[in-house]
Amino acid sequence: MDQPFIVALDFSLKREVNEFLRPFSRTPLFVKVGMELYYQEGPAIIAELKEQGHRIFLDLKLHDIPNTVKQAMKGLARLGVDLVNVHAAGGTNMMQAALEGLELGTPSGARRPHCIAVTQLTSTSEQMLRDELWIARPMEETVLHYAELAKESGLDGVVCSAKEVPLIREHFGETFVTVTPGIRFADEAKGDQVRVVTPAEARKLGANFIVVGRSITRALDPYAAYERLQWEWNGGEGR
Numbered sequence: 001m002d003q004p005f006i007v008a009l010d011f012s013l014k015r016e017v018n019e020f021l022r023p024f025s026r027t028p029l030f031v032k033v034g035m036e037l038y039y040q041e042g043p044a045i046i047a048e049l050k051e052q053g054h055r056i057f058l059d060l061k062l063h064d065i066p067n068t069v070k071q072a073m074k075g076l077a078r079l080g081v082d083l084v085n086v087h088a089a090g091g092t093n094m095m096q097a098a099l100e101g102l103e104l105g106t107p108s109g110a111r112r113p114h115c116i117a118v119t120q121l122t123s124t125s126e127q128m129l130r131d132e133l134w135i136a137r138p139m140e141e142t143v144l145h146y147a148e149l150a151k152e153s154g155l156d157g158v159v160c161s162a163k164e165v166p167l168i169r170e171h172f173g174e175t176f177v178t179v180t181p182g183i184r185f186a187d188e189a190k191g192d193q194v195r196v197v198t199p200a201e202a203r204k205l206g207a208n209f210i211v212v213g214r215s216i217t218r219a220l221d222p223y224a225a226y227e228r229l230q231w232e233w234n235g236g237e238g239r
């Protein structure tokens with residue numbers, strides 16, 4: 001997993017995806033297919049994106065009883081995606097079952113998809129954690145605890161805000177992968193995201209991957225926005 005940018009294809013229709021990807025025809029991307037697109041277009045969209053040479057994070061955030069997650073992961077492994085995820089809140093038995101399912105479903109000779117766990121959504125604030133989810137601990141401590149569950153379960157890494165990456169690095173080292181959404185350019189609105197950082201900050205904080213959706217997909221010139229992302233990640237300023 002060498003490319004640090006994951007572009008969230010948050011579209012409902014294949015037609016919209018194709019239109020968005022047209023300027024990237026000679027730029028293989030690491031793309032994320034989430035619930036919006038997968039629930040409309042199904043496994044066929046994965047096959048098409050693979051054929052176009054893109055790497056795929058299938059973001060369905062599984063969270064159910066262990067057996068259901070295991071069986072579902074078996075099917076997802078057959079799609080040949082690079083990365084899948086679960087909610088760490090499903091617990092260690094569920095996360096271990098997810099890995100078992102992936103191993104069972106991976107065709108022989110192929111590599112099992114990497115599996116990561118969502119710690120706390122980047123749209124969650126510390127106040128929400130306390131008042132709605134009834135988790136009476138600071139955000140960083142909570143994220144670290146969920147990351148520990150993921151690590152103990154044998155997962156490859158976590159989804160968190162880049163703000164929490166240094167703490168995760170400190171405890172789990174360099175090989176435990178951090179995938180960080182909630183990325184915004186400095187001149188953009190947060191929208192529904194709460195724990196937000198810029199691409200340059202994410203890099204400085206040590207994130208392995210940044211997930212970027214609307215900053216690119218809703219930009220007037222998506223290709224230019226992708227170039228800006230690369231530029232800022234690499235330390236460029238003032239574009």
Ligand SMILES: O=C(O)c1cc(=O)[nH]c(=O)n1[C@@H]1O[C@H](COP(=O)(O)O)[C@@H](O)[C@H]1O
Binds near residue numbers: 118120193
């Ligand atoms: O698992 C994810 O990808 C995810 C986890 C999380 O905590 N926060 C989060 O925003 N995401 C996803 O990352 C993408 C962020 O989109 P933008 O806010 O448009 O950049 C969306 O597709 C979300 O579903």
